[in-house]
Amino acid sequence: MSETRPRAGPDAPAALLTAAVLAADSVSRRTVEYCRSLVAAGWRPLVAARDGPLAADVARVGGRLLELALDPRGPWSRWWVLRRLAHLLQAENVRLVHLQRPDGAELARAAAERVGLPWLATIHDPAWLDGHGPGTDALRAAPRLLAVSEWVAETLVQDQGIAAERIRVIPPAVDLSEHDPERVRGHRVAAVAERWGLDLGRRILVVPGPLLRAHGHLVLIEALARVANPDLVAVLVGAEDAERTYVREIERAIRAAGLGEQVRFGAPPEDEPAALQLADVVLLPAIEPLPSARVIAAAQAMGRPVIVSNLGALPECVQPASTGWIVPAGDAGELAWAIGRAIAMDEEVRARLATRARAFAAETFALERVGRELVELYGRAVRDRAG
Numbered sequence: 001m002s003e004t005r006p007r008a009g010p011d012a013p014a015a016l017l018t019a020a021v022l023a024a025d026s027v028s029r030r031t032v033e034y035c036r037s038l039v040a041a042g043w044r045p046l047v048a049a050r051d052g053p054l055a056a057d058v059a060r061v062g063g064r065l066l067e068l069a070l071d072p073r074g075p076w077s078r079w080w081v082l083r084r085l086a087h088l089l090q091a092e093n094v095r096l097v098h099l100q101r102p103d104g105a106e107l108a109r110a111a112a113e114r115v116g117l118p119w120l121a122t123i124h125d126p127a128w129l130d131g132h133g134p135g136t137d138a139l140r141a142a143p144r145l146l147a148v149s150e151w152v153a154e155t156l157v158q159d160q161g162i163a164a165e166r167i168r169v170i171p172p173a174v175d176l177s178e179h180d181p182e183r184v185r186g187h188r189v190a191a192v193a194e195r196w197g198l199d200l201g202r203r204i205l206v207v208p209g210p211l212l213r214a215h216g217h218l219v220l221i222e223a224l225a226r227v228a229n230p231d232l233v234a235v236l237v238g239a240e241d242a243e244r245t246y247v248r249e250i251e252r253a254i255r256a257a258g259l260g261e262q263v264r265f266g267a268p269p270e271d272e273p274a275a276l277q278l279a280d281v282v283l284l285p286a287i288e289p290l291p292s293a294r295v296i297a298a299a300q301a302m303g304r305p306v307i308v309s310n311l312g313a314l315p316e317c318v319q320p321a322s323t324g325w326i327v328p329a330g331d332a333g334e335l336a337w338a339i340g341r342a343i344a345m346d347e348e349v350r351a352r353l354a355t356r357a358r359a360f361a362a363e364t365f366a367l368e369r370v371g372r373e374l375v376e377l378y379g380r381a382v383r384d385r386a387g
Contacts, residue, residue, distance in 0.1 A: 013095040014044040015378060016088070017063075020070050020103035022052030024239075024268075026292065027124050029054065030148065031100050033173045035063035037371025043378070046092060048085070048108070070104025078107065085111035095382050096120070099142065102128055102135030109138040118385040120144040120377070122170075125291045126155040144381060146170050146374075148292040149313035168377055171316075172294030173370035176362055179273050179301035181354070188274035196235055196266040198278070203232045203343050206279035208295040209268050211238030216285035216309065217250050222332035223285075225257040227339050234283075235266040237275075276302040281342045283307045286314060287330050293317050294365075300324070301361035303354030305345070307338045323357040 015038055022028045032054055035045040039062035047058050048068045055065050066088060072081050089097070089111060097112040099105045099121035112119040121142035123129070129140050139145075140160070145167045147153035153169050156162045177183070193200055207220060217236055224234060236250065247265075254263045269275035272295075276282060282299035284290070289312030296317040299306050306324035308314040318324040325338040345353065363369075 011093070012042055012044045013382075014046055014092045015096045015098055016046045016048055016066075016092070016094045016108070017098045017100055018070055018104050018108040019047055019049040019100045021050045022047070022054040022058065022065070024053040026294070027100055028052065029057075029294070030122065030124065030172070032057045032061055032063075033367070033370070034098070034374060036061040036175075037173065037367065037374050038378075039063070040368070040371055041375040043375070044092075046088075046094065048088075048104070070107055082107050082110055082114070086114045089115050089117060096378055098122070098378075099139060100124075102133065102139055104135065105138035106134035109141070116385075118143070118381040120146065120381055122146040122148065123152055123156060124148050126152050126159065129156070129160050142166075144168065144377065146377070148172065150316055151289065151313040152291050168373075170370060170373050170377070171365055172292050172297055173367040174294065174298045174301045174361055174365045175367045176301055176358075179276070179298050179361075181277060181303050181358075184273045184277045184302070188271055189278050192269050192271060192274045192278050195269070197264065198233060198235070203229070203280045204278055205232060205234040205281050205283055205339070206266075206275065207234065207236050207283050207285075209237035209239065211236060211242035211247060211250075211265075213246055214286055214288035214290065216287045216329070218253050219285050219287060219330055219332050219335060220283065221250070221253045221257055221259060221263060223335035223339060224259055224262060226332060226336035229340075229343070230262070232262055232339075232343065234263045235279075236263065237266050237268055239268055272298065273302060276304055279304050281305050281307060281339065283335075283339075284314060285309050285327065285329070285335050286311050288312075290314060297361055297365040300357035301365070303358050305342045305350070305353055305357070307335065307342060319356070319360050323353060323360050 017031055019031045038045040045063040046066055047063055048066045058065050072078050097108055097117055097119040099108055121139045123145055147167050147169045150169055153167045157164050276299050282304050286309045292313045296306050300323050309329035310326050311329045315326050320326045327334040327338050
């Protein structure tokens with residue numbers, strides 16, 4: 001979507017989401033999703049953060065960025081930021097404060113409590129609560145915690161000792177109108193293929209970014225060598241600032257496996273639906289637990305078969321043997337088997353899988369459904385505080 005959504009009027013209830021910085025990462029993308037859901041429900045989402053790559057997305061979906069550094073150094077700066085935050089909460093008719101990162105969480109919590117507002121926190125990664133620090137302690141103390149997956153929720157209970165009744169799981173959201181294979185036209189797909197230097201006559205496997213060791217690229221390369229299908233080409237999506245040591249390790253593995261023409265790196269696409277439409281299979285063979293995987297949900301919304309490993313939140317995002325395959329982490333043989341099954345499907349079988357995948361995404365990850373859960377949680381927090 002390119003249009004900017006209208007904002008609610010000044011009398012509409014506002015929520016302040018504290019994001020510290022709007023980097024191009026999963027936390028900031030989730031913040032944008034929250035803003036979109038709140039606008040649809042008649043709220044005014046305000047985002048307190050420094051500027052960043054996703055600031056334009058906040059405005060596009062109807063939110064408003066309040067440029068504010070929430071991690072100041074020195075007592076005078078901290079006092080000033082706390083005072084300004086408290087003033088903003090009152091001046092903007094804010095009804096609730098929603099913490100998104102450890103950075104800045106302490107000041108946001110203090111400002112909410114100073115003016116008597118309810119506050120809650122999203123835990124995107126349970127590792128955030130390891131150790132101690134002002135921001136970590138603020139997140140841990142939140143009366144309500146939003147977990148981005150069942151795996152995160154279970155980890156918070158088992159490893160952090162947090163009471164299950166304080167936790168609400170709200171999965172990643174996918175806009176089904178944007179991720180609609182019927183609306184993604186050929187010229188958009190061709191533009192992504194050209195950017196990645198791909199021949200559209202080949203079977204294309206896409207491994208979403210970023211280029212992290214945890215995502216299992218080396219296992220994929222070993223699996224592709226076992227598949228031994230020259231018609232396959234795998235695109236490893238990642239930014240130019242990826243860790244060079246790991247990139248060189250991937251390059252050595254590609255050469256050693258004789259896959260120089262079958263594995264390539266691709267810049268993160270500006271048009272995600274078109275990139276997913278381009279893929280014959282979307283893979284995330286992680287070798288470490290991942291707290292969520294919105295892109296796997298988005299791939300199924302586009303009707304693409306997916307292959308993931310059995311770690312972290314990934315199994316929650318797939319219906320095995322129905323919308324994709326779940327393989328043991330680090331097992332190149334099982335991954336090769338799943339790739340073989342995925343690319344061997346005839347058009348009729350692939351069409352049936354696409355229908356099931358899109359239905360599963362609509363039932364589980366649709367933006368409207370996830371948004372209703374968020375707004376309902378906000379309303380409960382506001383009512384509990386008032387009552």
